[in-house]
Amino acid sequence: MTHCPKCKQKLKLPITMLVGSIVVCPQCGSHLRIVGRDPDRMEILTEEQSLNKNGYPESYA
Numbered sequence: 667m668t669h670c671p672k673c674k675q676k677l678k679l680p681i682t683m684l685v686g687s688i689v690v691c692p693q694c695g696s697h698l699r700i701v702g703r704d705p706d707r708m709e710i711l712t713e714e715q716s717l718n719k720n721g722y723p724e725s726y727a
């Protein structure tokens with residue numbers, strides 16, 4: 667369990683998500699990159715950074 671660094675929404679990351687995965691906060695829509703697991707740590711990406719990543723950000727639905 668971790669929190670969105672922007673809005674503090676609680677996020678439960680699937681165990682299959684690895685460091686470097688991108689998720690979208692369901693509350694504020696921020697693009698977040700997983701920078702650590704166990705404990706989970708996230709960093710906010712700018713829209714531009716997230717668009718530069720190959721592939722579409724994984725939805726957090």
Ligand SMILES: [Zn+2]
Pocket residue numbers: 670671672673674675691692693694695696
């Ligand atoms: Zn958020």
